[in-house]
Amino acid sequence: MIIAGYAIRESVRRRVFPIVIVLTGAFLALYAFGVYKAFQSTEAFRTEEIGPGAIVDQQVLFSATLFGLAMFATLFLGTVLAIFLTHAVVRGDTERGLLQPLVVRPVGRTALLGGRFGAAAAVCGVYVVCVYVSTLLITHAVTGWWPDRLVLPAAELVGAVIVLVGLSLLGSVFLSAIANGIAIFMIFGAGLVAGLLGQIGEALNSGSLNTIATVSSWALPFEALYQDGLNAITADTQGFTRAALSLGPFGGAQAAGPSLAPYVLGYLAVLGCAAVFGFRRRDL
């Protein structure tokens, strides 16, 4: 708890933190402006008949698409924060001489790593929930639309960022701060590519692409969590509106099923064990 408190204080008192808040504020303002202007341009046709009896609910299509993009932006911002808080925890802080005075205290390396993980997960989790709720309220205020599920997508976004916190902490044991930051961004990019492949696979009905996307998203479960969360916001939407949604970012949205949560917990446990094992063996 002492280490977690130290890490939270560190997060809040670093000069970059106010910058993150200002940038997030700017993103939310731009998002609100963008949603408002886009909604104005589509107000004339809230429902559109694209064929005999084939009706697309433009409100759902438009709102869910924008909110889905906002969820991606939220995940991206959460990832930036997660990397910023954890990329230098072990090797970076050792090279700067920050870690040694703490490690020689009777707290234990496992507790130190656990404290840093808990603090980063808490800060990133609160941040992601705040951005999620803000974009949700903005979307609703402009369009009057609510997602089909409110809590699950938020929880899965938080879970996705926590997975990235775990990956970044593990990387910090073995890689220098800069190398780790780059590596985690590349891993995040790989997850993004997996989502795009899924989207293309869905559009082209390609089994191979879908398999690659599915395997990749489970290997990097922050992507599976994001896809499942994305799927959840239109979980009850059916018919032609659903088909139209699949043409956009929702093409990559996949329901992961009940095994995702235990899988992610197991994945985090493996990451944690690997990080602790590596840290305990590391000469500082």
Added chain:
Amino acid sequence: MLRTLGPMATAFSAKGLGKRYGNVTALGGVDVSVEEGELVGLLGPNGAGKSTLVKIGCGLVRPTSGYAEVCGAPAGSLEARSAMGYLAELFRFPGWYSADEVLELHQRLADSSGEEAERTELLGLVGLLDARGRRVEDMSKGMQQRLGIAQALVGTPRMLFLDEPTSALDPAGRRTVRGLLEELRRRGVAVLLNSHLLSEVELVCDRVVILDRGVVVTAGRTDELAKPRGVEIEVDGAVRNYEGAGREDVPRIVRELVAAGESVYGVRVLRSTLEEIYLEAVEGDNG
């Protein structure tokens, strides 16, 4: 808070301590011990293995062979870390912390019950009482080093590892640290002092251990290690050197000079300095 400590086992002991980094041997079977209230100076050229030895004692580095104990507990164990304090050669505290906050954090980590009184005493001991609210990033390097020493003393350690504690200090700061080390000895704290400043080690340490290329090349009390280098006697307008003579020869030499009608104004028994002992040990080992 700093207290006078009761009796304990050997504060630090290393037996056959070895450490390899790949093909490089940093320590090749080192035996060192530091007793309660003893100040031991650890000397040696760059790359001799001094910092590695200190880091093994603190549990930062795992030995390849041999073992080390702090106050009877294996180095690096929770018990060992509870009994020791450490100042790293290269260390940094978060810049946004004040001096008082740094010590408060370490009090909590060390489970010290000293509270504000301990922080006040430690900051006073290192001459930072007026800077207790100053942020670390606004401190000079020397002030940060003094804060590092205060941090190492949090929780009344029985064994103190100091790795180059005075490298960034001005002469006044070094004098403060010397006084502090003498006070620690008086209170029974054992200190392993890794330093390149031979004059300081000579002034405060009870014993020295000289490492070179990972092995102990010389160890002992400085007065035992010092070799006689003759006697220097000041007579009428001249200084005469008696090489090979020792303290026990002085009365005879003075008697002979006086009998010969010379006036003796001063006598100095010459012994090798720590610098000479060090250079002889290191260069002799290399050459």
